[in-house]
Amino acid sequence: MTRELSLGVAGLSKVYRNFLRKETEALRDIDIEVPRGEFVSIIGPSGCGKSTLLRLISGLERPTSGEVRFGPGYGRGDIGFVFQSAVLLPWKTVFENIAFPLKIKKIPLEENREHLDALIELVGLSDFRNALPHELSGGMKQRVSIARALSCSPPLLLMDEPFGALDAITRDTMNMELLRIWSDTQKTVLFVTHGIDEAVFLSDRVLVLSPRPGTVRKVLTVDLPRPRTQEMRLLPIFNEYCRALREVIG
Ligand SMILES: Nc1ncnc2c1ncn2[C@@H]1O[C@H](COP(=O)(O)OP(=O)(O)OP(=O)(O)O)[C@@H](O)[C@H]1O
Ligand SMILES: [Mg+2]
Known part of the structure; x- marks a missing residue:
């Protein structure tokens, strides 16, 4: 086959x-x-x-x-990319960074709240959902970028x-x-x-x-x-x- x-x-x-x-x-x-x-x-x-x-x-x-x-x-629009070093938007919270690809694709956040919460939980950052990137360690930033790559379910x-x-x-x-x-x-x-x-x-x-x-x-x-x-x-x-x-x- x-x-x-x-x-x-x-x-x-x-x-x-x-x-x-x-x-x-x-x-x-x-x-x-x-x-x-x-x-x-x-x-x-x-x-x-x-x-x-x-x-x-x-x-x-x-x-x-x-x-x-x-x-x-x-297609090129359906790729989740985790970069070698995390590139996060410094003025956005952990949650907002993870949700950002949905925002760009104009997908309503309300319908995806559970999915996004599950992703934050998955990468072990539930206690940091409202933190800004500069408050995170290197490994934590990397985990945010993993969750972000998964947020649109590519x-x-x-x-x-x-x-x-x-x-x-x-x-x-x-x-x-x-x-x-x-x-x-x-x-x-x-x-x-x-x-x-x-x-x-x-x-x-x-x-x-x-x-x-x-x-x-x-x-x-x-x-x-x-x-x-x-x-x-x-x-x-x-x-x-x-x-x-x-x-x-x-
Ligand atoms: N934007 C760029 N401009 C010029 N040279 C580049 C650029 N990006 C990468 N290179 C060169 O291309 C080669 C391959 O780089 P690349 O980053 O793809 O390697 P890599 O296999 O990912 O390495 P590593 O395991 O260290 O991450 C290197 O010699 C690097 O210097
Ligand atoms: Mg490399």
């Missing part, structure tokens, strides 16, 4: 040019096809173009060559090291919650991480990029049953996957 495509990237390359015309080749000839509902992690050394890839897919950046295609029901989530700033326990909890949301709402997720274990635990496939300019070095299919449980981390096969990834990353 071939599943319907959510997103495809073909021959995607990006060369940045600064004002002195100095060129930085960030990505070279990337091909990926992501079926609807798949969870894909992207892993690779710092500076290899992972954030660039997400920005090209979202349309925040234009490719030098190649293209990004979306399947039916997917079918496609692009997440750039979303849990990097969190402590190990909160991170494990967020991993489980993310998997729950993903399977409940059948989202497609592209998830950038430096965590090899995290990538194996979460993903259907892990894409390993080479050092800059990023090319696809390997695509590892993780054939562990769903739903994933913490006990699976102890299975020999889990460690085999981690070892295989570590070998390619080098």
Whole structure:
């Protein structure tokens, strides 16, 4: 059975040019096809173009060559983006920041109050719903931006090291919650991480990029049953996957 495509990237390359015309080749000839509902992690050394890839897919950046295609029901307007460092509106409260995408899309807040409250609860910020960003820690800001990315219930989530700033326990909890949301709402997720274990635990496939300019070095299919449980981390096969990834990353 071939599943319907959510997103495809073909021959995607990006060369940045600064004002002195100095060129930085960030990505070279990337091909990926992501079926609807798949969870894909992207892993690779710092500076290899992972954030660039997400920005090209979202349309925040234009490719030098190649293209990004979306399947039916997917489009640039339907993407939730968690940026590598949280970008919040400093004069708006936690609640207002999370609700902001709804406001932009002119979706009435009243009808979504329960959903928004559930999101604030999910990221553990119920006591801070009226706080301003400068009153929050780095990890808390990141959690606001995760809730914000989910507020419009987008079918496609692009997440750039979303849990990097969190402590190990909160991170494990967020991993489980993310998997729950993903399977409940059948989202497609592209998830950038430096965590090899995290990538194996979460993903259907892990894409390993080479050092800059990023090319696809390997695509590892993780054939562990769903739903994933913490006990699976102890299975020999889990460690085999981690070892295989570590070998390619080098
Ligand atoms: N706006 C920009 N202008 C010029 N060069 C850029 C720009 N953004 C990124 N780059 C360069 O492109 C390359 C890839 O950057 P990118 O941020 O995509 O890497 P990354 O894989 O996300 O790294 P990290 O793991 O550290 O977040 C780097 O060499 C970086 O210097
Ligand atoms: Mg990055």
